[in-house]
Amino acid sequence: MAQVPQTFFDALAVRTWCGLALETLGRAREEIDAINVYPVADGDTGTNLYLTVESAVAAVEAVFAGHAAGAGPEGPTFADAVRAMAHGALIGARGNSGTILAQLLRGMAQVLAGDEAAHADGQGLRLALRHAADSARQAVAHPVEGTVLTVASAAADSADGAEGDCGKVARAAYEGARTALAATPGQLPVLERAGVVDAGGRGLVAVLGALVETFTGETPRAVAAGAVRVSAGVEGAAAAAAADAAAGAGGAVGEAGAAGVAGAASVPGARGSGDGAAESLAGAYLGPDEDLHECADSTTDPGRDGPAFEVIYLLEAEDAAVTRLRERLDALGDSLVVVGGDGLWNVHVHVDDAGAAVEAGIEAGRPYRVRITHFGAGDVHTTGAERPPRERAQRAVVAVVPGEGLAGLYAEAGATTVLARPGEPPASGELVQAVRRAHAREVVLLPNDAELRHTAAAAAEQARTEGIRVALIPTRSAVQGIAALAVHEPERRFDEDVVSMTSAAGATRYAEVTVAERQSWTMAGICQAGDVLGLIDGDVAVIGTDVAATAGTVLDRMLTAGGEMVTLVLGDDAPEAIAEHLEGRVREGYLAVDTVVYRGGRQGALLLIGVE
Secondary structure (H helix, E strand, O other): OOOOOOOOEOHHHHHHHHHHHHHHHHHHHHHHHHOOOOOOOOOOHHHHHHHHHHHHHHHHHHHHHHHHHOOOOOOOOHHHHHHHHHHHHHHHOOHHHHHHHHHHHHHHHHHHOOOOOOOEOHHHHHHHHHHHHHHHHHHEOOOOOOOHHHHHHHHHHHHHOOOOOHHHHHHHHHHHHHHHHHHHHHHOHHHHHHOEOOHHHHHHHHHHHHHHHHHHOOOOOOOOHHHHEOOOHHHHHHHHHHHHHHHOOOOOOOOOOOOOOOOOOOOOOOOOOOOOHHHHOOOOEOOOOOOOOOOOOOOEOOOOOOOOEEEEEEEEOOHHHHHHHHHHHHHHEEEEEEEEEOOEEEEEEEEOOHHHHHHHHHHHOEEEEEEEEEOOOOOOOOEHHHOOOOOOEEEEEEEEEOOHHHHHHHHHOOOEEEEOEOOEOOOHHHHHHHHHHHOEEEEEEEOOOHHHHHHHHHHHHHHHHOOOEEEEOOOOOHHHHHHHHHOOOOOOOHHHHHHHHHHHHHOOEEEEEEEOOOOEEEOOEEEOOOOEEEEEOOEEEEEEOOHHHHHHHHHHHHHHOOOOEEEEEEEOOOOOOHHHHHHHHHHHHOOOOEEEEEEEEOOOOOEEEEEO
């Protein structure tokens, strides 16, 4: 929060702005979610913007904390702070609007940190806002007016005409953005039909309002009620805005809802100590059967049957490869936004073939933090007069997966996925957000990792407080999740579906083949760094030197107890011939046992094995 108004932009002002923006978006999150109708009416724009700024705040605070821990008395430089803000937003960007906001902040940082000055004045802020608006527009494959891009351009235009210090420039940008926001229903028919302004633009106005407060110490007048929900078309919005301007009225509008995004602390759980898989899955957590009230009757453009999936990932790649990636993704779907630079990019696209979108990223470079959301048939893309009041799906599955390939597989089966990178398990807040994205009355949650059981339980409890009925099936491996998903039938009663999925997961023994990183004591003896380890049901059972031989031994031990189906999930670093080798071993040694093979991508383990 701004303690003392100031006329220039420095590192402390960056920190203050980020904190105030997060607070403002926290208060406005539910309001913005409720008016989210474009490009997809999935009711999460406010939440996505909040999470994007939250990541920026964390990065800036980390820079300040790092300098505080050092020997020198000085804090971070202005350039350090703005670069941290931009980087944090880039790696944490969520959704279409969050990705665009990340590029806006990056565009500002490119100007503000360009000359390594100790601070920026009003002229520097004007140039930063202009570059931000221009770079964001360039990042969108097909810019549309009446969106956050229009609001950003209007803010930059108004700032161009302002004279004076940073406070005056910021206020001019804010007022220009407010006026442009009120006009968005007249530029985008879907907004006019729904009687709302653009949700992304509304979020940007909130962020610019925090910028004004940073420099002046004063909270700017709130967006007029008519500019949030237009009851009589664009004329009503303009009239409300004009009346508000004439009266100079303040007061928060529609920002009294519950603030912030739930983020219960992640509680690490211990890996199982040899108890059977079926026993460990005996109790699925069931929650109350309640509905969430929907605030927005929203529509997309007439006649538009939108893609089924939202795909987002971070990408390490060269500029030339990203240029080719843009062309390929543009041909696959819509709502394409690629932001970033200097080797790190954030990619957002809506497609029908989620696997192809991820594969395009793999060809371009190294994608990670892949998030794939299934919008749901007949939900966010039903259009025009056909569309009834927006309702939640009856049931959905949310699953944590360890690799991009599995994320695509789960998504194509209809699940909402959360990618768990090696050494970076998702926090409960990320799981709560995934449950919200699933947009269903009933959710089956598959953590697919023994160490995530307690984290998933915390997320399930939080989701239940929001009226969502959640069942947690404590799957310990992605192969158990595959088995559960294979028997999932949304048409069944919820309890029956959960019991069936729990039974299928519990009947699946799981194993993985990986490489030891260091010397360690295990249940199979002492392993050295570089040894190949075969883990069965979470415990090291085999120590070897050859991947194929170790995997074969693990598979034999698992099939000794019987089995009808073997599932193999290959990591990117697995030997090329291992799948053929293991399939042949099963075919020759075990009658009536089928084998199915999937590509898991960068999943950490060389190989995952399931036997059911």
